[in-house]
Amino acid sequence: MPGDRIGGAPDSVVILGAGHAGSQLAVALRDKGFTGGITLVNGEAEAPYQRPPLSKAYMANGQGDALWFLKPESYVAKDIRLVAGPAISVDRADRSVTLADGTSVGYGHLVFATGTRNRPLPGPWADRGVRTLKTLRDATALRAMLDQTRSLAIIGGGFIGLELAAYANRRGIDVDIVERGPRLMARAVSEPISEHFLAQHRAAGIRVHLDTGVASLDRVGRLTRLTLDGDSHVEADLVIAAIGVTAETSLAQAAGLAVEDGILVDEQLRTEDPAISAIGDCARFPSAHADAPLRLESVQNANDHARLVAGRLTGTPATYDALPWFWSDQGADKLQIAGLPGAADRRVRRGTAESGRFTVFSFRDGRLFAAESVNMPADHMVARRLIASGGIVDADALATPENALKTFLQHRQDA
Amino acid sequence: MTVITFAGPSGKRQEFVTEETTTAMTVARLNGVSGIEAECGGSLSCATCHVYVAESDVHKLPPASEDELEMLELVAAERRPTSRLCCQIVLGDNVDSLVLELPETQF
Numbered sequence: 001m002p003g004d005r006i007g008g009a010p011d012s013v014v015i016l017g018a019g020h021a022g023s024q025l026a027v028a029l030r031d032k033g034f035t036g037g038i039t040l041v042n043g044e045a046e047a048p049y050q051r052p053p054l055s056k057a058y059m060a061n062g063q064g065d066a067l068w069f070l071k072p073e074s075y076v077a078k079d080i081r082l083v084a085g086p087a088i089s090v091d092r093a094d095r096s097v098t099l100a101d102g103t104s105v106g107y108g109h110l111v112f113a114t115g116t117r118n119r120p121l122p123g124p125w126a127d128r129g130v131r132t133l134k135t136l137r138d139a140t141a142l143r144a145m146l147d148q149t150r151s152l153a154i155i156g157g158g159f160i161g162l163e164l165a166a167y168a169n170r171r172g173i174d175v176d177i178v179e180r181g182p183r184l185m186a187r188a189v190s191e192p193i194s195e196h197f198l199a200q201h202r203a204a205g206i207r208v209h210l211d212t213g214v215a216s217l218d219r220v221g222r223l224t225r226l227t228l229d230g231d232s233h234v235e236a237d238l239v240i241a242a243i244g245v246t247a248e249t250s251l252a253q254a255a256g257l258a259v260e261d262g263i264l265v266d267e268q269l270r271t272e273d274p275a276i277s278a279i280g281d282c283a284r285f286p287s288a289h290a291d292a293p294l295r296l297e298s299v300q301n302a303n304d305h306a307r308l309v310a311g312r313l314t315g316t317p318a319t320y321d322a323l324p325w326f327w328s329d330q331g332a333d334k335l336q337i338a339g340l341p342g343a344a345d346r347r348v349r350r351g352t353a354e355s356g357r358f359t360v361f362s363f364r365d366g367r368l369f370a371a372e373s374v375n376m377p378a379d380h381m382v383a384r385r386l387i388a389s390g391g392i393v394d395a396d397a398l399a400t401p402e403n404a405l406k407t408f409l410q411h412r413q414d415a
Numbered sequence: 416m417t418v419i420t421f422a423g424p425s426g427k428r429q430e431f432v433t434e435e436t437t438t439a440m441t442v443a444r445l446n447g448v449s450g451i452e453a454e455c456g457g458s459l460s461c462a463t464c465h466v467y468v469a470e471s472d473v474h475k476l477p478p479a480s481e482d483e484l485e486m487l488e489l490v491a492a493e494r495r496p497t498s499r500l501c502c503q504i505v506l507g508d509n510v511d512s513l514v515l516e517l518p519e520t521q522f
Contacts, residue, residue: 336460
């Protein structure tokens with residue numbers, strides 16, 4: 001009821017957002033023995049679900065229930081109060097959150113796990129039928145449309161765009177990808193990996209237009225006609241824009257918290273208000289793995305942030321230093337990334353692109369800091385351990401396929 | 416239909432009945448079984464859904480793929496001959512019952 005106030009005991013935790021970070025935090029608090037109240041403000045009508053499969057497995061199988069983090073009854077069993085929400089304001093002086101239905105929820109500790117929102121589409125794109133993917137509802141609509149689609153244009157050559165492109169291509173849909181930058185996934189992977197995936201997608205029959213912006217976009221009958229830079233054209237039944245996201249920080253900003261494309265937090269993921277933390281995609285945090293504070297869009301980051309804050313709220317505070325890792329499934333290729341593949345002074349490769357199974361290891365100042373594996377899950381797992389323990393490993397030895405990777409871990413442990 | 420039991424390292428047992436074809440990882444996650452992290456959601460990328468299949472049930476499952484075997488090399492807890500990643504264990508009419516023991520840790 002409007003004006004009613006629920007909870008508010010000092011030990012009650014309110015979590016804004018029920019994606020990986022928020023859902024994992026609720027579960028981790030219970031796993032660590034937290035007995036106070038937990039309110040998980042979902043912000044969507046569906047039970048909380050995993051987003052990464054929306055551009056991958058869900059497109060193929062359409063099984064929405066399989067995406068749930070927990071069955072609805074498991075929230076009851078764990079005494080996690082799941083509310084649809086969304087939250088519309090935070091009153092830091094009163095330590096309360098107001099929900100869309102007017103209800104006020106008091107908190108002892110508040111956690112922003114609000115994730116991201118899709119970057120807005122330029123000008124008239126949305127009116128001309130350009131679709132985006134963010135929610136399960138979006139994905140369900142796209143699946144249905146793809147059944148009727150013979151030609152698809154995807155704007156944006158990042159993970160989401162490429163995963164969708166690979167899926168559509170496998171279904172026999174004619175696919176164009178238009179990427180403004182000079183290479184695919186430029187923000188997340190090294191040049192050799194961009195090149196490999198460019199070759200793979202092109203070999204599969206996808207037309208990839210690099211260094212190409214969309215100058216204009218018009219409806220021509222039932223088709224959408226994209227005029228590209230240089231005045232070439234692409235026509236498609238369906239256009240999807242996958243042009244990235246920005247941190248969802250509007251509530252935090254309105255509450256007076258410091259925000260710079262991400263809610264600013266310290267090495268324990270606390271905001272400037274000791275009663276408020278921020279985790280997952282919406283948080284910008286100091287990291288030993290980067291020179292400037294990081295904001296990462298990944299499951300690993302969401303889960304590890306959640307567990308760190310769950311630990312702090314149950315009496316075992318720690319500094320966040322987890323190694324970032326990511327994955328992407330594109331067609332038959334599984335890409336796994338350990339660390340942040342930025343500027344390297346040396347890269348070595350194990351395996352060959354021709355074999356379809358290889359890893360690119362990146363070194364800086366003699367230390368391994370990132371590894372990108374294509375269909376080499378064991379390399380990925382070894383690399384994560386090597387990098388997390390300081391990256392002290394010989395590049396030439398690593399590049400020699402006769403040296404079993406696991407032995408590098410043993411050498412390290414023996415040392 | 417499969418009757419699946421997760422047995423924790425402390426002896427706690429949780430039993431579930433599944434009607435649909437699904438994976439053991441999905442059953443564990445949906446029911447909030449502690450000790451199965453399943454960080455990557457079943458895409459064979461993280462090795463945090465490690466289980467030990469009860470000796471008496473090993474014969475009920477097809478063998479692990481090459482990729483799964485590679486990932487099992489690097490599980491956090493002790494690797495045993497009965498180790499599996501439970502995102503790769505498909506439950507359906509072929510498996511009437513299954514007991515999976517949880518390792519001490521997934522990290």
